[in-house]
Amino acid sequence: MADQLSFPTSLGTSDPTTIRLLGHDLAADLMGSVGFGELAYWLVAGRRPTPGEVRVFEAVLVALADHGFTPTAIAARLTYLSAPESLQGALAAGLLGGGSRFLGVTEDCGRFLADTLSAAGDAAATAAGPGDWDAIALDAVRRARADKRLVPGLGHPVHKERDPRTPVLIRIAEEEGLRGPHLRLFEAIGRVHPQVLGRALPLNGAGVCGAALADLGLPVELLRGFALLARAAGLLGHLAEERRDPIGMDVYLAVDRNAVYQPPES
Template identity: 70%
Template sequence: MERPATGRPPQYPPSYPTSLGTSDASTITLLGHDLAGELMGKVGFGELALWLVTQRRPEPGEVRVFEAVLVALADHGFTPTAIAARLTYLSAPDSVQGALAAGLLGGGSRFLGVTEDCGAFLHEVVTRARGTAARRRRRHGLGRAGAGDGAGGPVAAAARPGTRAPRPQGPGPRTPVLLGIAEENGLKGPHLRLFEAVGRVHPEVLGRTLPLNGAGVCGAALADLGLPIGLLRGFALLARAAGLLGHLAEEQRSPLGMDVYLSVDRNARYVAPPGD
């Protein structure tokens, strides 16, 4: 019999290990706890989401920062993701799941994806700086480098075309609030400190001020919580799912989708292709 790609012999009966949840006819177990008896009514949704990803029960301060991020990213009004959800619901009112999915699928490099891009940029710089500092300490016995040291180099590199990095478009009221919450809970780590340093050196490196906005600070805060960098966009989508559900509820109460569609349809005009 041919062995599977792992090289291990097949098991009979097959075994599919998971550290998340299982169930049988009478019980549901989640994270090693009885769902009904130990978790429901005792664990908040934000706490549970963190627990599911990290496989450890988070501290109260971590939950507070995480839930502040979720609130910060939940809704920004009539963004393309919200419009996509409403128009999909207009087209298929029998498919709430399709409308919700349409909005989530629009989370990319311009909307929602900025959180992941900023977190990944900061994490790369922090990781590289840690490696450099460790090598220097081994060679020369130097002390630990400051969190904001060397921010100018990464900012200059990030200014090159095609580089993904914090590129805010305006000041963000969420930024000082989230920084303050992280500080209060002892969770203002290297990513948030570097984020602040980037804001300080932007003017001198680029010749203009680029205020760092809320999507970026959310990425920095999530990175400081130790969450997987490749999942940061997933947390932004988790937050936005609540906002999209709100838009769909409002669309049911006070429909706007048809107005949006008719506005485009009745103002469309034919333009001959170039060269005709």
């Protein structure tokens, strides 16, 4: 087996005079000509996005980059406090919180919409107006309710009435001709869910980002990856700020000084 080792890749390769990335000459064709968001899209999708796709994609990354003192931002700052020589460790610690609860909604929502569209089949393929989408959405919300599953993308602990990112991202997608079936279905869920759930919840920003990314044709199994990329930029911002104006020690002391010993139960 050893003598037939072969590892295929469509990403980067190099020889003494040239570096190639995605089949192009990195220095001659990509540097200075391709934006960073554009490259990230290309690397994952395997195809170069159009300018409109890049605009929607970067709007999503901007929307997800930072939400202030999230648990992940605090974890990154505390790790930097403990090991300032390892910036990569602090960044990694922050990203490790990018799981089901605080960063997972984007992927969960994209997947829910894609699964619903797939199950709806022809009804989705031929949907011609809000009424058609509402019917598909109503059915999906009812089934989720019956299975006691949450509908991802509904509700927000702070933006209880309206998440300001949602209408803006829908508008940008519309401007670029990229308001596709995932976004339309998501909007329909926003209209019909009160009928089933008995109260009106806002379509949240993480959810609309998942819908927009799915409309861009990006693989729904990897949508969390874009949330992580966006968050990597936000975490660098936090680590830069932690250098200039640290809070990590104060967070640590606020917890440690208010620790109360409690005997184990058993």
